[in-house]
Amino acid sequence: xxxxxxxxxxxxxxxxxxxxxxxxxxxxxxxxxxxxxxxxxxxxxxxxxxxxxxxxxxxxxxxxxxxxxxxxxxxxxxxxxxxxxxxxxxxxxxxxxxxxxxxxxxxxxxxxxxxxxxxxxxxxxxxxxxxxxxxxx
Numbered sequence: 001x002x003x004x005x006x007x008x009x010x011x012x013x014x015x016x017x018x019x020x021x022x023x024x025x026x027x028x029x030x031x032x033x034x035x036x037x038x039x040x041x042x043x044x045x046x047x048x049x050x051x052x053x054x055x056x057x058x059x060x061x062x063x064x065x066x067x068x069x070x071x072x073x074x075x076x077x078x079x080x081x082x083x084x085x086x087x088x089x090x091x092x093x094x095x096x097x098x099x100x101x102x103x104x105x106x107x108x109x110x111x112x113x114x115x116x117x118x119x120x121x122x123x124x125x126x127x128x129x130x131x132x133x134x135x136x137x
Contacts (some may be wrong), residue, residue: 001044004036008035014038031088042098043069049105052112063110068104073097 008015015030046069050110056137074097081089 002041005040009034009037018060028087028091039095039098041100042078042095045105045109046101048096049109049112053098053108065101065105065108069097073100 012030013026016026016033020026022028034095046065050065053059053065074094077096078093079091081093083089085092122136
């Protein structure tokens with residue numbers, strides 16, 4: 001995704017021109033596309049954290065982190081940023097929300113890795129898996 005974002009950043013004007021050959025649209029679209037290129041890179045940790053927490057049963061954390069990007073940060077940013085930045089505020093609102101989400105996810109990810117055991121330990125899920133494999137064979 002990062003490589004794709006860099007390519008889109010570098011050729012933003014040409015990409016916008018492909019979809020609409022209007023200089024005014026290109027002028028407005030290039031900053032918006034570049035903001036989204038930053039957002040794509042920034043959202044990776046948020047998505048990984050949310051999915052990881054969901055998969056291990058930490059649904060509260062997963063729901064909270066998932067709601068940051070699309071609601072808790074995005075909606076207020078969308079309402080406030082245009083007052084200070086005009087059109088650039090609208091263009092950058094998702095990028096700002098994704099960066100804030102990234103920064104919020106860091107302590108959650110650190111705490112998750114701190115809770116991991118130092119070495120591999122067997123648990124009840126391992127026992128159930130072993131039993132299922134024996135029954136299937």
